[in-house]
Amino acid sequence: MKQTLGYLALPLLMAAALTTQARADGETIAVFTKNQTNPFFQTVRVGADNMAKTLNAKTLQYIPTKPDSIPEQLSQIEDVVVKKPSAIVFTPVDYKAMVPGVEKINEAKIPVVNITDRSAGGKFLSFVGADDYSLGLETARFLLKTLGGKGNIVIIEGVKGSLTNVDRVRGFNDALKENAGAKLLASQPGNYQRLQALQVMENLMQSNAQIDGVLAANDAMAVGAIEALDGANRKAQVIGINGTKEAIDAIKSGKLLASGDYNGFFQGCLGTMMAIRSLRNQPVIAEIVLKPTVITKDNYQPFDVPLEQRSCPTFEEASKLGGK
Amino acid sequence: MTDISKDAIAPPRSFLSQDAIQVFYRLLAALLICAVLAVLSDSFLSLGNILNVLRQASLTFFIASGLTLVVLTAGLDLSVGANVALSACIAGTVIHKTGSPALGIFTGLACGGIVGLLNGVMVTALRIPSFIATYGMLWVLNGLTYWYMAGETLHGFPAGFRQIGSGYLFGLPIPVYLLLVFLGIGTLFAQRTIWGQEIYAIGANPVAARLSGIPVARRLLLVYAVSGTMAGLASIIFLSRLNSAEADIGESLTLPAIAAVLIGGTSLFGGVGTVFGTFIGALILTLVLNGMNLLSVSANWQPLVTGIIVILAVWLDMKTRRRAQ
Numbered sequence: 303m304k305q306t307l308g309y310l311a312l313p314l315l316m317a318a319a320l321t322t323q324a325r326a327d328g329e330t331i332a333v334f335t336k337n338q339t340n341p342f343f344q345t346v347r348v349g350a351d352n353m354a355k356t357l358n359a360k361t362l363q364y365i366p367t368k369p370d371s372i373p374e375q376l377s378q379i380e381d382v383v384v385k386k387p388s389a390i391v392f393t394p395v396d397y398k399a400m401v402p403g404v405e406k407i408n409e410a411k412i413p414v415v416n417i418t419d420r421s422a423g424g425k426f427l428s429f430v431g432a433d434d435y436s437l438g439l440e441t442a443r444f445l446l447k448t449l450g451g452k453g454n455i456v457i458i459e460g461v462k463g464s465l466t467n468v469d470r471v472r473g474f475n476d477a478l479k480e481n482a483g484a485k486l487l488a489s490q491p492g493n494y495q496r497l498q499a500l501q502v503m504e505n506l507m508q509s510n511a512q513i514d515g516v517l518a519a520n521d522a523m524a525v526g527a528i529e530a531l532d533g534a535n536r537k538a539q540v541i542g543i544n545g546t547k548e549a550i551d552a553i554k555s556g557k558l559l560a561s562g563d564y565n566g567f568f569q570g571c572l573g574t575m576m577a578i579r580s581l582r583n584q585p586v587i588a589e590i591v592l593k594p595t596v597i598t599k600d601n602y603q604p605f606d607v608p609l610e611q612r613s614c615p616t617f618e619e620a621s622k623l624g625g626k
Numbered sequence: 627m628t629d630i631s632k633d634a635i636a637p638p639r640s641f642l643s644q645d646a647i648q649v650f651y652r653l654l655a656a657l658l659i660c661a662v663l664a665v666l667s668d669s670f671l672s673l674g675n676i677l678n679v680l681r682q683a684s685l686t687f688f689i690a691s692g693l694t695l696v697v698l699t700a701g702l703d704l705s706v707g708a709n710v711a712l713s714a715c716i717a718g719t720v721i722h723k724t725g726s727p728a729l730g731i732f733t734g735l736a737c738g739g740i741v742g743l744l745n746g747v748m749v750t751a752l753r754i755p756s757f758i759a760t761y762g763m764l765w766v767l768n769g770l771t772y773w774y775m776a777g778e779t780l781h782g783f784p785a786g787f788r789q790i791g792s793g794y795l796f797g798l799p800i801p802v803y804l805l806l807v808f809l810g811i812g813t814l815f816a817q818r819t820i821w822g823q824e825i826y827a828i829g830a831n832p833v834a835a836r837l838s839g840i841p842v843a844r845r846l847l848l849v850y851a852v853s854g855t856m857a858g859l860a861s862i863i864f865l866s867r868l869n870s871a872e873a874d875i876g877e878s879l880t881l882p883a884i885a886a887v888l889i890g891g892t893s894l895f896g897g898v899g900t901v902f903g904t905f906i907g908a909l910i911l912t913l914v915l916n917g918m919n920l921l922s923v924s925a926n927w928q929p930l931v932t933g934i935i936v937i938l939a940v941w942l943d944m945k946t947r948r949r950a951q
Contacts, residue, residue, distance in 0.1 A: 339872065340777065341777045341778060344776065367768065367769065369874055462926055490922070491928055495875070498878065500867070500868060501915070504682065505915070508672060508920060509669040509920045522779075546779065551781070551782070
């Protein structure tokens with residue numbers, strides 16, 4: 303009973319502490335990302351660090367050693383709950399499977415912001431992310447516009463059943479439906495892997511004499527498809543997603559038509575900003591869904607800047623970025 | 627070397643042994659798959675597609691060929707994929723920094739070989755079961771590679787270097803020549819040299835092998851070093867074919883390599899199997915994916931079909947082996 307009272311008193315004490323020193327610096331923000339291998343999450347982490355530095359807070363990075371490992375992220379959450387950081391910025395490795403983990407964070411009363419992949423459950427003080435569906439839709443629309451609304455198209459899918467893949471491919475398909483002249487030849491899995499995408503493309507070129515456009519669910523697969531096309535001396539317009547440095551280089555050299563980007567850097571910045579603002583009793587934006595940018599040879603310059611030299615938006619700018 | 631003659635160590639392995647029968651069944655299975663695909667898809671039997679399949683099978687084969695020797699000694703090397711990733715990232719950096727493909731190739735092979743040797747030391751000197759030792763090594767290598775690459779990608783290599791993985795010579799892809807060369811070397815080494823015979827003997831019965839004077843530890847070191855070096859070679863082919871390296875390539879390479887060895891009829895219990903069988907195993911895996919791409923089989927069904935093929939192949943293997951005995 304005494305213990306229960308203690309638990310009840312704790313948040314009250316914490317709230318009191320927070321109101322008295324509402325502007326105190328030095329909070330520790332635990333940032334959870336999905337893996338160390340996808341360049342996208344590297345930009346998220348640099349964004350989070352950048353924001354924390356600006357606001358005089360610290361970050362602790364939690365990354366599963368085995369990419370996207372559900373049990374590993376779960377045990378990292380258990381560790382963090384014991385360690386009690388001021389707040390958490392959280393990307394679930396799996397939007398459904400990590401719900402029990404989020405509930406543990408909620409039970410421990412640690413404020414948590416959800417970024418990138420929207421969790422299927424749990425309580426968050428804010429969501430910052432982008433919409434994979436519109437990312438797929440807009441990039442595919444750009445490809446079809448370039449092709450004059452017609453042509454033979456193939457889709458190279460990511461990991462089947464993953465949230466990102468389901469939404470991106472749905473966006474691709476809806477863009478194809480808008481163009482009666484476009485014909486979908488095949489929709490085959492490359493599992494977000496460069497080598498698999500290259501081999502799938504090689505195989506598809508054997509059975510299809512004319513391929514005009516390739517919609518790849520990430521940049522690594524897009525570049526793999528380009529290698530396959532080059533190897534066979536064939537040409538097609540290719541798009542990817544993620545806006546990686548490699549993709550920007552390929553856009554500059556004219557090999558890649560475009561890459562859809564949803565600004566991992568801003569996601570890291572804004573997730574961390576909302577966490578710190580809530581700790582300092584400042585208003586937060588409950589939901590920011592960043593609009594996708596289709597990076598092409600006409601607008602790649604702002605993305606061709608080293609991550610360290612980019613700067614986070616201010617709160618006023620953030621509220622204009624698709625906040626609700 | 628001991629003065630014990632070759633015959634005393636192990637029965638001489640002619641190519642018309644039980645292994646040959648197993649290889650024959652596998653060839654038959656591969657041909658059956660080919661026949662089915664040829665009926666279902668017009669483009670399957672084109673020369674372009676056949677070269678395509680061979681080139682795609684070569685990467686899996688390079689990794690799996692060295693692995694075959696390890697499995698022949700009743701061991702397993704789970705670190706091969708992670709080894710390919712680290713070797714590719716290091717070789718790629720060397721080429722970027724020095725501009726010398728030759729130096730990069732040497733570094734990639736050396737890195738792969740050293741990792742293999744370390745596996746061998748853990749298995750022989752420290753007596754850690756190979757499954758555990760190489761599983762630990764997998765994590766060490768992943769950790770090193772992730773730390774080293776920090777989420778970045780290496781890309782863009784000299785055109786000359788790109789020829790190794792993507793070039794053609796007299797109409798054949800260069801990896802296919804390398805495949806034939808290493809298939810030849812691997813088969814000759816395993817079937818026709820004393821060292822090869824000793825490796826079979828170690829796998830069949832390590833105690834008997836030691837008692838008959840085979841330097842078991844040294845042969846095991848050799849086997850793991852070869853497996854690592856072949857992973858190093860695969861890393862070079864990967865770099866030159868994909869024109870890039872990233873930290874997470876390993877995971878998608880290990881299991882297909884192990885599957886190729888098993889589909890190829892090499893027993894996990896050691897002492898039975900051939901490098902040629904492994905080649906057929908790599909070919910079957912590639913054919914199945916190639917066929918599904920050509921036929922536009924839905925993405926949902928591809929892992930399922932691949933899984934069934936692996937299970938079927940091993941089951942058929944057990945069945946035919948029992949009949950042969």
